[in-house]
Amino acid sequence: MGKKPNAKNQREDAMRRNNTTPRQLAVALAAGIIGAAALAGTTGAQQMRDVTFIVVNNLFSAPAYVAAENGYWGKQGLNVAVKLTGSGRAVTQAVRAGDAQFGHAALSTTIASARAGGNMLKGAVAYYNNSAYIAKAGGRAIIGRKDRGIDAKNPKSMEGKKIAYLTGSTNDVYLRAWFRKNHLDISKSTLVSVPVENMPITIAQGLVDAIAPWEPYTAQAVRELGANAVVVSRGEEGLVTDVIGAVANEDWIKKNYDFTEKFATGIAEATAFVRKHPKETVDIATRYLDGLNVQDGVNAMKFLDWDPRLSVCTIEGLVSTGNDMIKTGLLKKSTPFVADDFYDGTVFKRIVDKHPEFFSDLPPLPKTLADCKGKLS
Numbered sequence: 001m002g003k004k005p006n007a008k009n010q011r012e013d014a015m016r017r018n019n020t021t022p023r024q025l026a027v028a029l030a031a032g033i034i035g036a037a038a039l040a041g042t043t044g045a046q047q048m049r050d051v052t053f054i055v056v057n058n059l060f061s062a063p064a065y066v067a068a069e070n071g072y073w074g075k076q077g078l079n080v081a082v083k084l085t086g087s088g089r090a091v092t093q094a095v096r097a098g099d100a101q102f103g104h105a106a107l108s109t110t111i112a113s114a115r116a117g118g119n120m121l122k123g124a125v126a127y128y129n130n131s132a133y134i135a136k137a138g139g140r141a142i143i144g145r146k147d148r149g150i151d152a153k154n155p156k157s158m159e160g161k162k163i164a165y166l167t168g169s170t171n172d173v174y175l176r177a178w179f180r181k182n183h184l185d186i187s188k189s190t191l192v193s194v195p196v197e198n199m200p201i202t203i204a205q206g207l208v209d210a211i212a213p214w215e216p217y218t219a220q221a222v223r224e225l226g227a228n229a230v231v232v233s234r235g236e237e238g239l240v241t242d243v244i245g246a247v248a249n250e251d252w253i254k255k256n257y258d259f260t261e262k263f264a265t266g267i268a269e270a271t272a273f274v275r276k277h278p279k280e281t282v283d284i285a286t287r288y289l290d291g292l293n294v295q296d297g298v299n300a301m302k303f304l305d306w307d308p309r310l311s312v313c314t315i316e317g318l319v320s321t322g323n324d325m326i327k328t329g330l331l332k333k334s335t336p337f338v339a340d341d342f343y344d345g346t347v348f349k350r351i352v353d354k355h356p357e358f359f360s361d362l363p364p365l366p367k368t369l370a371d372c373k374g375k376l377s
Contacts, residue, residue: 126245237374241317
């Protein structure tokens with residue numbers, strides 16, 4: 001006969017199932033308490049609806065941390081559990097399996113990969129984006145070691161090097177696009193798949209010559225390497241369209257527009273906060289990202305863009321990036337992608353109408369492709 005479960009065992013089991021550290025569990029519990037308290041003060045006896053949002057453990061997920069911490073979802077009657085994982089692939093698998101209603105993912109590369117494999121995900125609301133560009137990856141980078149002969153002014157110095165990357169990620173596409181742009185043969189280099197959060201220590205210990213991380217791990221690697229750090233590429237335009245948002249199954253979104261609107265409203269309000277309060281956002285992120293150095297976070301935020309509006313530039317980039325993945329052999333798909341594969345703007349249009357204050361600080365959107373920056377190489 002097995003041991004009778006107790007509260008401690010149940011907490012430990014929950015953390016193992018959700019890949020959650022004790023610190024993250026405490027934060028989630030605190031956020032739930034704060035959200036419930038906020039709701040009690042604003043909506044009386046309204047029934048809270050439980051929601052699971054699975055995100056990748058990086059700064060791109062900052063609006064999720066802010067929405068939970070500041071009670072924006074609570075105002076919408078939602079009790080959102082923010083759960084962290086290490087890759088977009090893990091996110092899409094969780095959403096497909098029904099372990100989460102919403103997932104944080106790149107609307108370009110991750111959705112393209114998911115749909116090519118029969119997982120019909122679609123973006124419900126964006127939060128990380130630069131609407132003036134067809135392709136701009138502000139949070140992506142390639143960082144090398146100077147003592148391994150890597151020279152930012154000599155791209156060919158990257159050929160033949162051992163590079164840590166994350167297979168199938170937007171960073172993977174960014175790295176390969178950088179090699180193509182510089183007319184280099186990536187097959188001459190050795191690619192090693194490494195969790196992004198482990199890349200700083202991997203390069204610091206000299207286990208690889210270069211890494212292709214995202215923020216805040218780029219900022220961490222640059223700080224820890226010091227004078228030995230070579231910034232080969234960071235936030236470069238023209239390599240990959242980088243739009244990140246909350247995704248869900250496309251049929252589920254259509255059946256749950258009102259519910260999705262509540263969730264997306266919380267995210268949109270949080271994104272406005274992130275734009276206006278980067279330092280406070282980093283402080284909040286330290287409660288979710290274990291070991292985040294505040295100064296690394298502040299430095300990283302300088303490279304990140306928080307416009308939730310998709311433009312003619314963005315849509316062009318999403319379609320082009322997905323189809324380039326087919327052309328280069330990263331994906332197998334018999335028909336090309338179209339704009340409708342990537343994004344359902346129904347709830348976002350509602351939010352713009354109801355809450356123009358969330359977007360009042362943003363510049364006008366480009367009207368034509370001729371007005372767009374960062375054309376794909």
